[in-house]
Each structure stands twice: as structure tokens, then as C-alpha cells.
Amino acid sequence: MKDNKLVGLSMDFSIKIIKLCEGIKGHYSLVNQLERSATSIGANIHEANYAHGKPDFIAKLQISLKECYETEYWLELFVKSDILNRDVAIDLYNKCGTIRRILIASINTAKENMK
Secondary structure, eight states: OHHHHHHHHHHHHHHHHHHHHHTTOOHHHHHHHHHHHHHHHHHHHHHHHOSSSHHHHHHHHHHHHHHHHHHHHHHHHHHHHHHHHHHHHHHHHHHHHHHHHHHHHHHHHHHHHOO
């Protein structure tokens, strides 16, 4: 796994989401959900680096992957609800997709290495 790259990407993504959410007025519960899922991606990646063995490492990365999918859902909902401009969302969606693809590759590699 490219630890530094994935940790850095997820940290940068979390910061962008936090800054975005600071500017959204109202919709507190939705903003909270977006912030929680987006920041959880990086938190679980970070936690995976201190896992208690390969199965725990894989489990943490799988949680991060699930949080990526959830974050993508919230971004799409924000766009369809006219809370977020599609141009802004596309950049965030692409960054989340990059993290998702790296997570999938990392999970697959870790599973292969367990065999």
C-alpha cells in the first residue's frame, strides 16, 4: 500500500470537505453526515497503519472504502438538492474516487499477500 500517498490524499480530502461544510448554511444534519463520512475515510486509513495484524488492517481499509461510498452518496445528494454546485462537487467526487480506487487496490493486495 502506498501509505504516504493514501494518508496524504485522505487528509487533503478531509480538509476540503471541512472547509466546504463551513460555508453551507442550514442543513446541519446533512452537513454533519458528509463531514463524518469524509473524515472517517482518513481516520480509518490512519488507524490501519497501527492494525493488530493483516485481518485488522484489511478491516480498517474496508471501513474506509465504505465511508468513501457513503461520502459519494452525500455529495450527489447535495448536488441534486441544490445545496452544492455540481462543479465543486465534481472535483470532490473525483478526489474521493481516487482514494476509493487506491483503497480497492490496497485491499486486494493485502488479501493476496495473506494467501
